[in-house]
Amino acid sequence: MTILILGGAGRTGARIHHRLTTRGVPTRLASRRTGFDWHHPETWPAALEGMSAAYVCFSPDLALPGVPGKMEAFGRLAARSGLERLVLLSGRGEEGARASETALRAGGVPTTVLRCSWFQQNFSEHFLTGPVRRGSLRLPAPDVPEAFVDLDDVADAAVRALTRTVPRDAVYELSGPELLTFTDVVAVLSGVCGRGIAFEPVDVPTFVADLAVDGIPREDAEPLAYLFTEILDGRNASLGDGIEQLLGRRASPFSSYARVAAETGVWA
Numbered sequence: 001m002t003i004l005i006l007g008g009a010g011r012t013g014a015r016i017h018h019r020l021t022t023r024g025v026p027t028r029l030a031s032r033r034t035g036f037d038w039h040h041p042e043t044w045p046a047a048l049e050g051m052s053a054a055y056v057c058f059s060p061d062l063a064l065p066g067v068p069g070k071m072e073a074f075g076r077l078a079a080r081s082g083l084e085r086l087v088l089l090s091g092r093g094e095e096g097a098r099a100s101e102t103a104l105r106a107g108g109v110p111t112t113v114l115r116c117s118w119f120q121q122n123f124s125e126h127f128l129t130g131p132v133r134r135g136s137l138r139l140p141a142p143d144v145p146e147a148f149v150d151l152d153d154v155a156d157a158a159v160r161a162l163t164r165t166v167p168r169d170a171v172y173e174l175s176g177p178e179l180l181t182f183t184d185v186v187a188v189l190s191g192v193c194g195r196g197i198a199f200e201p202v203d204v205p206t207f208v209a210d211l212a213v214d215g216i217p218r219e220d221a222e223p224l225a226y227l228f229t230e231i232l233d234g235r236n237a238s239l240g241d242g243i244e245q246l247l248g249r250r251a252s253p254f255s256s257y258a259r260v261a262a263e264t265g266v267w268a
């Protein structure tokens, strides 16, 4: 049994790779650096050849227009390539992501969907690292509650779904254990950093200009902003029980993540 990890060098992929190799499970990583590109379907068969299962992580985001077509083609190819299981990283409350989930199943390979809340690590491993460092979290969103999930919990859940028998075609809602507004989040971050960090809702052009300060180009920032204005409206203000269902334990709170991240010096 060899497991294909798409986006294997990324935030979730690297964590899953580490867990599987620690257990001695053979893996193959695939992304542009290994010759696999979501925009070039002719690069997909070589990645799938000889694999028994795959972790499917689309970049930059599963909810963007045009992605369901790619998911359908990939799901059909996975079936022809003999894969027995797919585990898809998805997002909660996103219409586009829902369409991608359905499309991936078109080939008939049993598919587990991990529908995730906002990642806690967006504040330290992604586009919000710079704003936290500067003490000013400005987002194109109101101060809605979100159930931020820890990527280590997501990786544990993915490994479980990849290596153990789970109900065919199950959907798991993965969230953290509590609802926090962005005001709550900056209070926690201020505490662990020992200095004030403020939250401020801003319009999309201001958000895009802020991300440019951290070197994130307009073509990447605008789709992110579009997604935030769509999903950060309170629709995901509920807890999911996927971590408990898959792992039999409680999800890890934001405060634990923030304390550990601060100790690494990422916000210094």
Ligand SMILES: NC(=O)c1ccc[n+]([C@@H]2O[C@H](COP(=O)([O-])OP(=O)(O)OC[C@H]3O[C@@H](n4cnc5c(N)ncnc54)[C@H](OP(=O)(O)O)[C@@H]3O)[C@@H](O)[C@H]2O)c1
Residues within 6 Å of the ligand: 006, 007, 008, 009, 010, 011, 012, 013, 030, 031, 032, 033, 034, 036, 037, 038, 039, 057, 058, 059, 060, 061, 062, 063, 089, 090, 091, 092, 116, 117, 118, 119, 122
């Ligand atoms: N951020 C959130 O809060 C959140 C919440 C719910 C769901 N999600 C979902 O999480 C997914 C992203 O997961 P992640 O954070 O683990 O990924 P990531 O760290 O952003 O990226 C994973 C890898 O994808 C590869 N990649 C980029 N473009 C590619 C392409 N065209 N073809 C093939 N590989 C490509 C990159 O490696 P190379 O440079 O080698 O190609 C990168 O290392 C998205 O689908 C998003 O919808 C995110």
